[in-house]
Amino acid sequence: MTPKLDCIGLVVADMGASLAFYRRLGFDVPLEHDTEPHVEAALPGGMRFTWDTVDTIRSFYPEWTKPTGGNNVGLAFRCEDVDKTYQELVDAGYTGEKEPWDAFWGQRYACVEDPDGNIVDLFAPL
Structure with a gap:
């Protein structure tokens, strides 16, 4: 099977703050997800947008650090x-x-x- 892009994800320092921002841009994410370590939202066409806390990423990639030098x-x-x-x-x-x-x-x-x-x-x- 040919790989297919299915998900776009962000690593976030504060889940609630990030979700509040993206709700303003149209994401329908319930408020109770603000304290979750991983959140997903369905996008049109079947893709997904996800948010993971730094702690979640470090749970399987302990040496992860925030990229520097640009977006x-x-x-x-x-x-x-x-x-x-x-x-x-x-x-x-x-x-x-x-x-x-x-x-x-x-x-x-x-x-x-x-x-x-x-x-x-x-x-x-x-």
């Missing part, structure tokens, strides 16, 4: 209104990395940080 992952969310979504996240206390702009490739674009410092892109066609 750990690239995530981009298509939005109805990039400016509104960006402002709502910044108003909620998340760090705006790059305010909305009209990108030369034909999209309205902005960047915010999730609670673990991953840059999350927001975009919409112009």
Whole structure:
């Protein structure tokens, strides 16, 4: 069988903080999962998005350390209104990395940080 991408996962320092951020971007994850060591959410098309705490990763990979020198992952969310979504996240206390702009490739674009410092892109066609 040919391998098939099935899951995108993040390693997180604080499960509740990470889930709160991603709920604002449309993930339907129940609040009771905020204290779990591993959480999964179904994505359209059958893929999954997962979150694992640092302790969970270290339970099977004890020498794991957080990557340094850049983003750990690239995530981009298509939005109805990039400016509104960006402002709502910044108003909620998340760090705006790059305010909305009209990108030369034909999209309205902005960047915010999730609670673990991953840059999350927001975009919409112009």
